[in-house]
Amino acid sequence: MTEESLSIMSKVSTKDKIIDTALSEASEMSWQYVSLKDIALKADMSLSEVQEYFDDKNDILSGYGKRLDHKMLKNVEGNVDLNAPVKERLFDVLMERFDLLNDDREAVVSILSSFKLDPKNAAIAFPHLCKSMNWVLESVGEDTNGFKGGIKILGLTGLYLKALKDWLEDDSQDMAKTMASLDKGLTHCERVTGYLSL
DSSP: OOHHHHHHHHHHHHHHHHHHHHHHHHHHSOGGGOOHHHHHHHTTOOHHHHHHHOSSHHHHHHHHHHHHHHHHHHHHTTTOOTTSOHHHHHHHHHHHHHHHHHHTHHHHHHHHHHHHHOHHHHHHHHHHHHHHHHHHHHHTTOOOOHHHHHHHHHHHHHHHHHHHHHHHTOOOTTOHHHHHHHHHHHHHHHHHHTTTTO
16 A cells, blocks of 8 residues: 555545544534544544544534435445436435434434524525435436536535434434435425426
């Protein structure tokens, strides 16, 4: 393995370390009270080291979202049946994302709850979520280009946010409420746009 490859791996592992530490802090206290200094101390790093990888807390959340998307895409890769209805494909991929969110449930609940007190952070996070929904649509073989693609992304983002709200209140082992919410939203989109194909 080359020195450059080792350097890249080291940077990735350091980024993951910071993200994991931030999630750990969020699971122990409300995200709004977690400071970058708290994260640095818990990660046994200096503030300047953390700043080398992330600009602020929102940037850390963006990094977490990208990592979540990467895991989701890796898990569904090769498993998406392109002959199945788009609704079924989207349901499977989005439920994979919710399964991954469940692994960090306490932290994610803390983070999302803080958005209610600071709508600015929710506004900052929205474009990142749209990018995630773009990846979801691409993974099921849907065209995301142009005006129609933009409408699909916005529609799926709204649908996902509704399901996410229900996920926050879903304490069942099988995420029955989340699945029902997602199925209802996708069924509605199917009626309105024809499997989001417009």
